[in-house]
Amino acid sequence: xxxxxxxxxxxxxxxxxxxxxxxxxxxxxxxxxWYQQALGQGPQFIFQYYEEExxxxxxxxxxxxxxxxxxxxxxxxxxxLLLGDSALYLCASRRSGxxxxxxxxxGTRLTVT
Amino acid sequence: QKEVEQDPGPLSVPEGAIVSLNCTYSNSAxxxxxxxxxxxxxxxxLLMYTYSSGNKEDGRFTAQVDKSSKYISLFIRDSQPxxxxxxxxxxxxxxxxxxxxxxxxxxxxxxx
Numbered sequence: 001x002x003x004x005x006x007x008x009x010x011x012x013x014x015x016x017x018x019x020x021x022x023x024x025x026x027x028x029x030x031x032x033x034w035y036q037q038a039l040g041q042g043p044q045f046i047f048q049y050y051e052e053e054x055x056x057x058x059x060x061x062x063x064x065x066x067x068x069x070x071x072x073x074x075x076x077x078x079x080x081l082l083l084g085d086s087a088l089y090l091c092a093s094r095r096s097g098x099x100x101x102x103x104x105x106x107g108t109r110l111t112v113t
Numbered sequence: 114q115k116e117v118e119q120d121p122g123p124l125s126v127p128e129g130a131i132v133s134l135n136c137t138y139s140n141s142a143x144x145x146x147x148x149x150x151x152x153x154x155x156x157x158x159l160l161m162y163t164y165s166s167g168n169k170e171d172g173r174f175t176a177q178v179d180k181s182s183k184y185i186s187l188f189i190r191d192s193q194p195x196x197x198x199x200x201x202x203x204x205x206x207x208x209x210x211x212x213x214x215x216x217x218x219x220x221x222x223x224x225x
Contacts, residue, residue, distance in 0.1 A: 004156075006156075033212065033213075035213075040121070040217070041217055041218075042117075042119075042201055042203075042215030042216050042217045042218055043157065043201075043213070043215050044215075045212040045213065045214070048212060056211075056212055058212065088154075090156055090157070092213075096209075097208055097209060098208055099145065099205050099207065099208045099209060099211050099212075099213075100145035100147060100162045100164070100205060100208055101159065101162060102147075102159065102213060103159060104149075104156040104157045104158070104159075105156050106155055106156045107155070107156045109154070
């Protein structure tokens with residue numbers, strides 16, 4: 001059983017550019033959340049998708065947007081990149097109703113220069 | 114005051130030691146408590162989760178929750194060099210839409 005997968009592994013972008021990160025959830029999971037982890041910090045919640053709708057959103061600007069597809073996979077889009085957006089972006093998946101049992105992917109390391 | 118406080122360490126112990134990792138929190142609505150292990154440049158790995166107060170044991174790992182003190186702990190018995198990683202505590206208010214709130218993580222170094 002494949003766990004949560006994310007692509008790409010690493011990404012280097014320039015300030016002002018746009019980026020799309022992708023996530024495939026663990027088999028049987030229908031809810032996907034995205035987190036941002038800065039160096040030396042714990043993950044910070046960005047948003048959560050269930051049934052192709054954004055259900056919860058953390059304290060992130062509208063430059064961060066997402067999407068969930070019918071097969072439960074998800075994308076995170078970030079527009080107008082800032083240097084401060086450099087971080088490890090983590091996708092977590094779970095079954096609905098089991099918020100305490102979230103499984104994380106390996107992350108995408110984004111560097112903004 | 115941050116919602117979840119965790120000493121960043123590093124915590125250095127010799128192989129075989131008992132390790133105690135702790136978090137405090139301020140939000141009394143938290144009901145679910147999780148511990149994740151994160152190796153360098155990898156995603157967090159779920160170790161254990163507990164509901165409300167009490168203890169839970171899984172192999173060499175024991176999680177304790179004291180809601181009256183807003184304090185949770187993870188104990189690792191017979192620590193191994195392979196346990197060297199950052200340990201993150203996380204909490205949520207419910208099992209539905211509630212999201213995870215993490216501590217900063219404690220770096221653990223187990224020397225042979």
